[in-house]
Amino acid sequence: MISRDQLKEKPIDEELVKNRDRHNVVISDNGEISVLVGAEADKFQERYVSKFYSYKNEFKGRVASKGYAKGKAKIVLKDTDFSKLKQGDILVVISTGPDYVPIMKKSAAIIAEEGSITSHVSVISREFRIPCIVGVDYITNILKDGDLVEVDADKGIIRKIK
Numbered sequence: 001m002i003s004r005d006q007l008k009e010k011p012i013d014e015e016l017v018k019n020r021d022r023h024n025v026v027i028s029d030n031g032e033i034s035v036l037v038g039a040e041a042d043k044f045q046e047r048y049v050s051k052f053y054s055y056k057n058e059f060k061g062r063v064a065s066k067g068y069a070k071g072k073a074k075i076v077l078k079d080t081d082f083s084k085l086k087q088g089d090i091l092v093v094i095s096t097g098p099d100y101v102p103i104m105k106k107s108a109a110i111i112a113e114e115g116s117i118t119s120h121v122s123v124i125s126r127e128f129r130i131p132c133i134v135g136v137d138y139i140t141n142i143l144k145d146g147d148l149v150e151v152d153a154d155k156g157i158i159r160k161i162k
Contacts (some may be wrong), residue, residue: 045141057160059136061111064122066154067131069109070161073147075140076103090149094140096121104130109151111139111158133158 025036025044036044074089076082082103085091091107093100095114104110104124108131112121115134125132131153139158143149148161 045138056142059139059142059158059160061133061136061139061156061158062115062117063132063153063156064112064115064117064119064134065110065125065130065132067109067129068150068152068154069131070148070150071108073111073143073145073149075143075145076100077140084145090151092140092143093121095119096124100124104128109133109153111136111143111149111151113137113139 025041027034027036027044069090071088071090073092074081074085075092076085077094079099082100085103085106087106088108089106091103091110093110093112095112096104096110097120100121101124104121105128110121110125110130110132112119112132112134113136115121117134119134122132122134124130131151133151133153133156136158143160150159150161152159
């Protein structure tokens with residue numbers, strides 16, 4: 001944590017703020033707190049989080065829009081990834097905003113790490129009748145582009161087939 005007095009003492013490192021906003025990991029070890037950002041956070045996540053889930057082939061989340069679909073997963077984390085998604089692919093995101101609507105329309109199903117039944121991804125997926133599951137922790141790190149997945153959005157289950 002940064003106190004008000006510390007903020008007055010020296011300017012804020014804007015690059016550090018951007019990295020923390022993009023990706024960070026907070027570790028509490030016997031009362032001592034460490035914050036990893038950027039490449040350090042990526043390495044930690046790859047080493048501990050992704051490997052922890054890598055043996056699993058089935059994941060659960062909350063149903064946002066019912067239905068069933070099977071297809072290739074495409075991980076979309078920013079607008080420069082939009083071109084990866086082809087008609088009938090499974091869109092895998094952290095969350096969505098209005099700029100995602102054109103690619104959402106092309107997807108066979110949507111899986112999101114964040115969201116509730118009233119979030120953008122949920123409302124739009126219901127509007128277009130696209131199966132959607134939200135609240136699937138770390139799914140953008142677990143699935144890889146091209147993984148064959150089955151989305152059972154009647155039960156809130158995602159299965160990695162291949």
